[in-house]
Amino acid sequence: MAVQPPSSGTKTGTETFLRDVIDGLSRPQKTLPCKYLYDEAGSQLFEEICELKDYYVTRTEAGIFAHSIKEMAEAIGPGALIIEPGAGNCEKVEPLLTQLDSPAGYMPMDISPEILLSARRRIQARLPGLKIHAGIGDFTKEMVWDELPALEAHRRVIFFPGSTIGNFDPEQASTLLHRFASRLGQGDAVLIGTDLDKDPIVLERAYNDSEQVTARFNKNLLSRINVELDADFDLSRFSHRSFYHPLRRRVEMHLVSLAAQTVRVSGEDFHFREGETIHTENSHKYTLSGFEKLLRKAGFSPLRHWSDSSDYYAIHFAEV
Numbered sequence: 001m002a003v004q005p006p007s008s009g010t011k012t013g014t015e016t017f018l019r020d021v022i023d024g025l026s027r028p029q030k031t032l033p034c035k036y037l038y039d040e041a042g043s044q045l046f047e048e049i050c051e052l053k054d055y056y057v058t059r060t061e062a063g064i065f066a067h068s069i070k071e072m073a074e075a076i077g078p079g080a081l082i083i084e085p086g087a088g089n090c091e092k093v094e095p096l097l098t099q100l101d102s103p104a105g106y107m108p109m110d111i112s113p114e115i116l117l118s119a120r121r122r123i124q125a126r127l128p129g130l131k132i133h134a135g136i137g138d139f140t141k142e143m144v145w146d147e148l149p150a151l152e153a154h155r156r157v158i159f160f161p162g163s164t165i166g167n168f169d170p171e172q173a174s175t176l177l178h179r180f181a182s183r184l185g186q187g188d189a190v191l192i193g194t195d196l197d198k199d200p201i202v203l204e205r206a207y208n209d210s211e212q213v214t215a216r217f218n219k220n221l222l223s224r225i226n227v228e229l230d231a232d233f234d235l236s237r238f239s240h241r242s243f244y245h246p247l248r249r250r251v252e253m254h255l256v257s258l259a260a261q262t263v264r265v266s267g268e269d270f271h272f273r274e275g276e277t278i279h280t281e282n283s284h285k286y287t288l289s290g291f292e293k294l295l296r297k298a299g300f301s302p303l304r305h306w307s308d309s310s311d312y313y314a315i316h317f318a319e320v
């Protein structure tokens with residue numbers, strides 16, 4: 001297994017985190033990058049979100065995979081190498097790997113070597129002949145992709161489920177798709193999940209769940225900053241707010257300051273007005289044609305998609 005330096009949990013990881021937090025809190029609209037929502041506690045809370053009745057995203061995508069996995073494997077064809085950026089515990093890819101005709105291998109990428117190692121053990125026990133080559137690192141950085149040319153395959157397919165692309169702004173999503181295309185060759189492909197635009201009531205319920213798990217997920221970011229960056233956020237003086245922005249077709253997640261207050265982060269003071277927010281996440285919702293346009297712009301030809309009966313979610317298959 002190839003090991004590359006992880007991009008968080010190290011001295012440089014903490015320095016980058018501090019720089020991003022100071023930079024984000026210094027802007028007129030205070031903001032924090034959503035990738036920092038996922039420390040150990042945040043990842044655990046996100047898993048709880050995925051099980052919630054109000055959060056339809058994970059359940060709907062799983063239903064589409066369960067229904068159409070054979071068709072997806074057929075569309076991919078024999079001898080494919082599956083590459084999964086941000087693979088985490090690699091659970092979503094397993095049914096696909098078991099359906100594929102003689103896969104050339106699987107390359108999961110993640111910043112956590114521990115999660116990848118245990119996922120690798122699990123998958124290898126189920127599919128002993130499968131070649132697994134883990135890339136440890138941040139898939140939004142170039143480095144982790146550098147080993148790809150050495151991996152032989154009839155076809156390479158980037159598997160990017162979970163509507164992760166929705167957490168990138170359209171411009172960043174376009175850059176990421178371009179990067180995917182530039183790392184692939186003619187005939188290679190992506191299989192990518194997107195949450196579709198829908199009734200704002202359904203969307204707002206999903207991101208303001210009745211059990212308040214999303215609120216805890218959002219506020220955990222402040223706890224993380226307190227612990228890792230020597231800050232003094234008082235969590236009782238911030239509340240969670242998520243709302244759908246129809247023009248931008250996205251759900252925005254914010255933390256609202258409940259009073260005028262000053263917060264200290266690593267010796268630096270940040271002032272908040274009552275009602276001022278920290279913008280912590282965007283979750284973009286696409287139309288089918290809107291996402292296909294984005295794919296085309298990045299150099300892919302959309303070949304087909306699979307969706308659920310309510311058209312809540314789509315999994316797109318597109319070729320370079």
Ligand code: AVI
Nearest residue numbers: 049057162163164167214283
């Ligand atoms: C990971 N990502 C696709 C989730 C989403 O729906 O945007 C993150 C999330 N944020 C709040 N709830 C779920």
